């Protein structure tokens with residue numbers, strides 16, 4: 465059971481692109497971060513400003529997507545799902561199966577699968593990195 469007042473959400477600043485987590489923010493919300501809000505309020509900055517560059521939009525897109533990944537993973541963790549970083553061939557093969565299953569579900573029209581696809585890709589990237597001895 466989730467208490468909506470304790471819901472951990474994400475604020476994406478429409479001005480600087482920063483991503484902040486906070487309690488009581490509904491899911492993913494676009495607005496102004498505290499610093500940008502303060503600058504606009506005190507006249508140190510104007511709003512709206514020139515549109516963000518392609519590079520800034522790329523950073524913002526990655527940050528927003530990573531925030532969705534994290535929210536989904538923490539939601540599942542809070543439901544009791546554990547073992548995402550287990551060693552062993554069984555989990556590696558399970559991850560591959562689940563990745564393919566989510567890709568097939570996406571291919572059939574369910575765009576909500578994209579975050580799960582990314583999360584299973586992240587698990588697999590970690591497992592493959594571990595095999596190569598990458599620090600984790």
Ligand SMILES: [Zn+2]
Nearest residue numbers: 477480497500
């Ligand atoms: Zn900001």
